[in-house]
Amino acid sequence: MNTKNKKKWVLIGFFLIFGSLIISIPIVLFNQRFIQKVTLPQPDNQGEIMLEEALAIVNQSRELLPEKEMTLQEVGQLLWSMQGITHGRYRTVPSAGATYPLEVYVVTYSVTNLPQGLYHYLPKSHELEIINDKMITREEITEQCYSNQIAIETAQIIIFITAIPERTTRIYGDRGIRYVNLEIGHVLGNVHLQAVTTNSHIDLITQYNDSGLQQITEIKEDIEIILPITCCSSYQLKGLPNNLTEIIGTEDITNRLTVEEAIYLRKSIRSYQSNEISLQKIKRLIFFAFTNKRLFDSESYSNPKILPVNALSLFLFSSEQNSNLSTGIYQIDKQSLNFTLIKSGDYTQSLYEAGLSQAWIQTAQSNIVSFLNETKLATLKQNNSLQMGLFQTGIIAQYLYLESRNLDLGMVVVGAFYDNAVRSIINLDNSQMPNYIIPLGIAELSSTDQQLIFMNKIQISKIFGYLTLGFLYLTCFISTPLLKTKIKSHWLKIHHIFSTGFSIAFILSHVLLLVNILSSLESTSFFDGLKTIVLELVGYNIYPIDSVYKLGLLTSLIAFWLIIAMNINSYIIYRFKLFSSKTRRIIHQTQTVILLLLIFIHVYGNCLTQKVHFWSFMVVNLIIIAAFFGCYFYQEIKNWYHNDKQISS
Known part of the structure; x- marks a missing residue:
């Protein structure tokens, strides 16, 4: 071979090696696959069922319809409510630092025009990518679960919420684990409300063999919670309770948003008008987000409840900007909506300093602080009782978000603060774990109704x-x-x-x-x-x-x-x-x-x-x-x- 041909072959060899790198690096080193995708129907962000009516009956016991097929639109709507895109890159639930550590997988059994298999939800494109097209039987999943096994047997789909904590912990350290669990609670709050509009019943499975399920499904991330979802008969919308005015006052407040509108418009609002919040609005907010739904009528309703103990408590910090309520710290009775004054005076500045001097704590008319009682959680004798408590906190916080948007209020959840400093303001012992400071005010319409670029x-x-x-x-x-x-x-x-x-x-x-x-x-x-x-x-x-x-x-x-x-x-x-x-x-x-x-x-x-x-x-x-x-x-x-x-x- 002469010198000229030899050099040409060397050049050809170089480009062959270079081209092979482009193709092989993602496949060989990072185990990437060419994945089939299913485009979901566009999510409905208008809806028909009003938010407060859905909050009144969320997770109501209904007749299950295991033989009915779920539509692709309904599956897509449920997934959108959990992790869908609303504005720009932001999603339907808040995430610490917009790190979005959660992934959603769904095993399908009876969905119109969707083959059985394991799918991964892609929020940006609102698509499903197939992860495993082999038949994963209900029996295989049931064997790995320690509770609610009967729910798996009737479910049309089973959703797995997984987490990649490193996305959040690399920014917030170990405290990021708390933020991840709270975020899962926000997701659970949304999907339970969306279940009302799609005639679906959701069960929660929190006890299971994680490694066994990973082996069966080939899901690589840690599985945080499992949601068997079954079609059910229509929810009975009975309107608002007759005794609502006795509970929250006579102020005329319009229930103007549907479930989908509230989810779509939910934002973290950090800028507030100088107008005062009426006490009636605050009571209405707490009532629909938190209060036991048995106050509505004789039939038993309950918000999505995963804790058999009442470990969550709320305190309201009223500032001098709010003349409807004397300045001080109030403990909120979640059933009677009585506000018990436990400390007089304006403690907003102290809370502001304990909250790492985040400006919205100081400028808000009121601040709600939520606590989990770790002593009560310990009585459950479960390894994940604290995690379950954070899930429950996230559910309530999401309902506060949605109802505040419905009432033209603005709020943001603050998870970064000095725990001991927050406890000491209210004189609580170490068994009480603060998990959210929630500044609350009248929303600036410009920041609420327009996309903020910051x-x-x-x-x-x-x-x-x-x-x-x-x-x-x-x-x-x-x-x-x-x-x-x-x-x-x-x-x-x-x-x-x-x-x-x-x-x-x-x-x-x-x-x-x-x-x-x-x-x-x-x-x-x-x-x-x-x-x-x-x-x-x-x-x-x-x-x-x-x-x-x-x-x-x-x-x-x-x-x-x-x-x-x-x-x-x-x-x-x-x-x-x-x-x-x-x-x-x-x-x-x-x-x-x-x-x-x-x-x-x-x-x-x-x-x-x-x-x-x-x-x-x-x-x-x-x-x-x-x-x-x-x-x-x-x-x-x-x-x-x-x-x-x-x-x-």
């Missing part, structure tokens, strides 16, 4: 993350022989600018996230917080590397310290000329190649953690890397081309 810490961190990538690639490209030749004597100065930009962008993108950890630790001094940040930057407690996210984090940390070393090495080596030019070049090139490999692994690790479609992102990065090698071997390629041309001629 920069939170997560978004800012992502921007710095993109800048980090950009500066890294510029740092690598500037060190190639082609650009060195073009820039000549200025290349080192420009290289330092880019590498410094990389270092600054990287540390800002990570510190912005790590600072949030401070708000999740209830007794963190400045020096403790600084120590935490330093430990995170050196990778303390990162081992074992048991997830794709940790692999991405490890590579980013190595890249960070490597770029610092490159800056120091460049100054020392070039300033004092410790090595020959050839040796200096080899050292610098080696560091540059290592950086490229690290960023390659880091990018895909983070893409997979965020569940984004990463094919295009991967191809773009591979093209950038190919361009880098083109610039790096520019002279060799040029010489090769000219030699071939001379041989041809």
Whole structure:
């Protein structure tokens, strides 16, 4: 084989290997599959059943219809209420830092035009992707469950709510587990209301063999709760109770939103008008979100209840801005709606300081604080009793969200605060665990009815993350022989600018996230917080590397310290000329190649953690890397081309 043909085969081999990387990396390394998808009918965000009527009868006992087929529209509507998109990237339930750690899977048995199998719900596209098309029998699932087994036998579909806690804990630390469980409660609140509009009955299964179910279904995440859903006869809408005026007063308040409208319009409102909230509105809010539905009539109704003990309590902080109620702290009786004054005076400032000085706590007319009694939870003698309590709290908080929107009130749930400080304000002992501070006010219509565009810490961190990538690639490209030749004597100065930009962008993108950890630790001094940040930057407690996210984090940390070393090495080596030019070049090139490999692994690790479609992102990065090698071997390629041309001629 002559030299010309040999070089051509080498070139062909290079492109074959490069193309194989594009195809094989996601499939081989990350176990990706080409997955069949089912497009769901568009969710109905208008509806017909009014929110307060649905709240009055939610989870009402109905005649089950196990032989009836559920429609694809009904399945899609239930899933949308749990995790669907409402405005922009925001979903039907709140999530700490918009981290969205939950995933929803559904096993179908009797759904019109949908084959039996296990599906994964995709919120962004409102689609189902098939995970397992083999028949997963009801008997197999029943064998792994320790309660409500009869509900599985009649269910048309079985929903599994799973969690990837790392999405939240990497920002909020261990407290993120609490946020994940509360978020599951918000999901349960929505889907129970949506069951009213779709004539579905939901049972809750909280005791089961997790590993056994994972083996049967091939679900990889931790299963948090199981929802067998069965078609049922229509719910009996009896309207509002006759004695409602005796309970909440005579003020004329319009019940104006349907279930779907309330779910669609739900937002976290942090800006409030100066107008006062009437006591009647507050009572109505608590009544529909919390109070035992037996007050309606002789038939027994109950909100979705997963705790056999009454462990949840509410306290109202009334400020000087609310003249309808004397300033002070009130304990709310959930059945009689009596407000018992336990401490006089305006404690809003104290709550504001305990709540990490979040402005909306101070500007709200009132604040509701919810507590779980851990002593009562312990009487259940269940390993997951605290988790169940957080689920119940999330359900009630979601109903407060929806009813507040119905009453033109604004609220936001605050989960970051100093637990001991909140307890001490009310003089409660350590058995009482505060889980939410809920600022409440008259909503600013401009912020309620329009899409707010604001920069939170997560978004800012992502921007710095993109800048980090950009500066890294510029740092690598500037060190190639082609650009060195073009820039000549200025290349080192420009290289330092880019590498410094990389270092600054990287540390800002990570510190912005790590600072949030401070708000999740209830007794963190400045020096403790600084120590935490330093430990995170050196990778303390990162081992074992048991997830794709940790692999991405490890590579980013190595890249960070490597770029610092490159800056120091460049100054020392070039300033004092410790090595020959050839040796200096080899050292610098080696560091540059290592950086490229690290960023390659880091990018895909983070893409997979965020569940984004990463094919295009991967191809773009591979093209950038190919361009880098083109610039790096520019002279060799040029010489090769000219030699071939001379041989041809």
